[in-house]
Amino acid sequence: MREPIKGLARLSSTATPWWRGSIDIMYETFEHTADLGLRIRAPDLDRLFDEAGQALFSAILEDPLSVKTSQQFEVRLGADSWENLLFDWLRELLYHFDGEHFVSGRFEAHVSDAGLTATVWGEPYDPDRHRLQHEVKAITYHALRVEHGDDGWLAEVIVDI
């Protein structure tokens, strides 16, 4: 089973060429007016969705590595497009944080034409250990994209903060 990503990659929006195979740099944030963009690159859709979960919690938490992966929950979603599936996946994770007060730190998603099944590991939010960085109000449809290129998959999503 894959280990959680070590270290948080933060690059400017223009600094990174297409993803070239380093698993240490799989997501980044980019500027977007008053809000924040998440750009995720991965060799396959499963990893793309895993990293999208990591990217979301890198926006929410100052230190995503502060999350202990002691508890888990399952997610099942149907799909009519990759974009809508990514949107629904992230809004599910956001709800578990803001509604159920569960911080997530590790994701294992299986994505197919039928949809997504995933296991998410994390723990109850503890304000003493989990310093929050941004209040993510919602996932947005603006400029939402999931694309397959020569070197793998690319997703971009903007979160409202």
Next chain:
Amino acid sequence: MGKEGYHGPLEKVDECCWRIPKSYKPGMRVDGLIFTDERLLEQLKKDQAPEQVANVAFLPGIQHASLAMPDIHWGYGFCIGGVCATDPKEGGVISPGGVGYDINCGVRLARSNLFYRDVKPHLRTLVEELFRQVPTGAGKSGRYHFRDKELRQLLNDGSQALVERDLASPNDVEHTEAHGVLAGADPDAVSDRAQTRGANQCGTLGSGNHFLEVQVVDHVFDENAASVMGLEKDMVCVMIHSGSRGLGYQVCDDALAMLRKAPEKYGIDLPDRQLACAPVDSPEGQHYIAAMRAAANFAWCNRQLLLHQAREVFAKVFGRSWEELQMSLVYDVCHNIAKFEEHEIDGQRKRVWVHRKGATRAFPPGHPEIPAQYRKIGQPVIIPGDMGRASWVLVGQPGSMQKTFGTTCHGAGRAMSRTAAVKDAAGRRIDKELEARGVIARAQSLRGLAEEQPRAYKNVDEVVDVVHRAGLSHKVARMRPIGVIKG
């Protein structure tokens, strides 16, 4: 800001208004009208907000024009500062994107009988105590917990539900837009998830641009109107900017998911999927309206509980009850809302759905929806600025009914992205800079302060100047911050 600028047409109508003609794009049903001036014009062309004004003109049933206020900037689907009215009798639609994620985000102002000289020696204690007592920042739960039945009452009855609990006074309710409640709210239209997100967030400030500020009346422009509101120079006031918290965000989120297929179902051709909408009279439209009204009622409860907590802190610090400190609510306005209102359009009285997204109602003197105390001066309008410079108190003017469906601006608008603001603040301590200007600021993180630093915002004075000259609202008083708490 924004990916690219706007290069479409902008025709000058007068000193304060520019037009995007409906000939710009096939599918526009009306013109776009942007209230601005020469000084702000160049700034607004830097992002795609004018394009969004044109896109809103596609909505079925839109009346008169797709409008934007001088604090216009890019938003999701609709621009921030956008106003549009739709007529259900002409197939008019309701659009969650025309309200925004933070349903009934708004501002309230309370006065006091304290003056700057009284508060200055205690300012640090006051701000520290406010920061301790008022929950700020992401993920914070409030001290108020409402069980299912109680939460339903808040969703149904708005801040009126707090009067019987001694958390609001009758005057607070009287001085709140719509008396703190939109009729027709349906708690059952608010999903379990939305209710769960909101259950323990009522009475919390939140994060981002939300704030609670201690302010001083810096300059009075209209002595009579200020006097009617109980404001005078150097008086200490409290301004609160917050909304419907996670409950409202989830209501919007649920609605956008519900409406994914609605444009196709109802044969509505949209240039941007984030304008997702449904006919007012459709089941989807009615469901969103009922949920949106409930979220708006929740937001009024939230701001009321924030004010209640601020009053308790003042009472503790100054050793007198809030009633003795005369901390009455001047007014509370919402700036993210859709309301069913009567307006005169092309010589006819019509009931229309007025969407105000980052725009504030500004009814003129004599309007029946204004509280009796203010009916002669016009509806008070509260405009938050940035934490270093100013905020404003205005009153609605007749021009707003003639030109903008009774609407004016809502704030300064960002001049820098959050990332750019943090970069700009590198090596600086924003709290120390503010202190040198006489402002004590506390936030959950230095990064949060950097994102919200004064330079990240446009100068609110310039925005207010346009709506004043355009006759939409009239300057009453300029407010200067002296204490700030933020998430």
